[in-house]
Amino acid sequence: xxxxxxxxxxxxxxxxxxxxxxxxxxxxxxxxxxxxxxxxxxxxxxxxxxxxxxxxxxxxxxxxxxxxxxxxxxxxxxxxxxxxxxxxxxxxxxxxxxxxxxxxxxxxxxxxxxxxxxxxxxxxxxxxxxxxxxxxxxxxxxxxxxxxxxxxxxxxxxxxxxxxxxxxxxxxxxxxxxxxxxxxxxxxxxxxxxxxxxxxxxxxxxxxxxxxxxxxxxxxxxxxxxxxxxxxxxxxxxxxxxxxxxxxxxxxxxxxxxxxxxxxxxxxxxxxx
Amino acid sequence: xxxxxxxxxxxxxxxxxxxxxxxxxxxxxxxxxxxxxxxxxxxxxxxxxxxxxxxxxxxxxxxxxxxxxxxxxxxxxxxxxxxxxxxxxxxxxxxxxxxxxxxxxxxxxxxxxxxxxxxxxxxxx
Numbered sequence: 001x002x003x004x005x006x007x008x009x010x011x012x013x014x015x016x017x018x019x020x021x022x023x024x025x026x027x028x029x030x031x032x033x034x035x036x037x038x039x040x041x042x043x044x045x046x047x048x049x050x051x052x053x054x055x056x057x058x059x060x061x062x063x064x065x066x067x068x069x070x071x072x073x074x075x076x077x078x079x080x081x082x083x084x085x086x087x088x089x090x091x092x093x094x095x096x097x098x099x100x101x102x103x104x105x106x107x108x109x110x111x112x113x114x115x116x117x118x119x120x121x122x123x124x125x126x127x128x129x130x131x132x133x134x135x136x137x138x139x140x141x142x143x144x145x146x147x148x149x150x151x152x153x154x155x156x157x158x159x160x161x162x163x164x165x166x167x168x169x170x171x172x173x174x175x176x177x178x179x180x181x182x183x184x185x186x187x188x189x190x191x192x193x194x195x196x197x198x199x200x201x202x203x204x205x206x207x208x209x210x211x212x213x214x215x216x217x218x219x220x221x222x223x224x225x226x227x228x229x230x231x232x233x234x235x236x237x238x239x240x241x242x243x244x245x246x247x248x249x250x251x252x253x254x255x256x257x258x259x260x261x262x263x264x265x266x267x268x269x270x271x272x273x
Numbered sequence: 274x275x276x277x278x279x280x281x282x283x284x285x286x287x288x289x290x291x292x293x294x295x296x297x298x299x300x301x302x303x304x305x306x307x308x309x310x311x312x313x314x315x316x317x318x319x320x321x322x323x324x325x326x327x328x329x330x331x332x333x334x335x336x337x338x339x340x341x342x343x344x345x346x347x348x349x350x351x352x353x354x355x356x357x358x359x360x361x362x363x364x365x366x367x368x369x370x371x372x373x374x375x376x377x378x379x380x381x382x383x384x385x386x387x388x389x390x391x392x393x394x395x396x397x398x
Binding site: 081203204257259262 | 310311312314315317327330349351355356358359
């Protein structure tokens with residue numbers, strides 16, 4: 001008799017923490033005796049973990065580009081786009097100037113007041129390079145030459161966090177006043193937010209060409225650099241080639257992309273696609 | 274008497290709400306080609322019959338609702354490169370709905386032409 005317990009190992013982007021947990025509960029309805037090991041990090045950090053040999057059965061990341069850039073074809077054959085999101089500026093009632101900030105003056109509030117703001121690390125997390133893209137797009141959209149550079153200089157190393165979900169913790173603890181965050185994470189944590197125009201917020205495929213005007217250089221662990229081009233925000237999931245639990249992994253991905261999974265994503269502020 | 278706030282703004286100019294054309298336009302585009310949501314949103318925003326900018330979230334939610342209603346069906350498709358995406362296709366029920374929309378819109382066009390004809394006769398004395 002084999003007493004070894006089946007374990008499904010899921011590695012996911014931090015921004016997907018809540019929906020992944022809820023999908024695991026649905027999975028346990030069908031496989032109550034399977035242990036699920038749920039681990040998370042910034043999406044590029046997740047990809048590095050797989051490259052370094054971490055054993056993973058399901059990997060869900062915040063950018064299909066990370067699959068293309070780092071995991072295909074060595075570790076992943078096919079990856080499925082399952083959700084979209086948008087970038088917002090999140091804050092709470094204790095943030096400096098929170099009573100006066102608006103969609104028209106957010107740049108002035110961030111730059112001219114004592115308010116601090118944070119982003120995630122563009123080398124580890126798509127939310128980080130997407131923030132840098134939002135700043136570049138805002139510079140074009142509002143015709144404010146130098147805006148990107150000024151925001152980038154004010155957001156020093158002490159305001160750069162490893163992954164998007166860490167930004168929420170920093171805002172909750174009052175370490176920062178404002179964070180550049182996904183709308184889904186913002187809603188999950190109950191923050192207030194300023195929404196950006198669609199030409200800036202990276203949400204709409206209709207502006208794919210417009211978004212692609214901006215780029216961010218990311219540096220790999222080994223020091224190599226690659227260029228990430230602006231694109232609509234998408235989340236994707238895959239079953240790595242080396243997964244030892246393909247049947248269980250398939251079942252989990254089916255749940256994530258089922259009508260019930262779509263409802264969970266929607267409840268978590270993501271748009272199923 | 275209640276003012277019709279949907280059709281009149283404070284400048285006394287009139288806007289005719291056409292946002293409901295998004296639904297039949299999705300059916301129309303899918304009658305031409307099966308496609309995924311990303312591409313569909315790009316095409317919708319290039320259509321003259323769509324008024325203003327359509328939010329991606331609105332279209333994705335509309336696609337899900339249309340699939341639940343049996344008007345369209347989706348399956349995962351992937352090419353040689355790039356990610357797999359949900360590709361949508363019109364069903365027989367969706368085709369019938371498109372035909373019904375076309376009939377209703379033709380009837381509406383006749384009503385609008387009749388209105389404009391009467392208006393022109395006043396204008397021309």
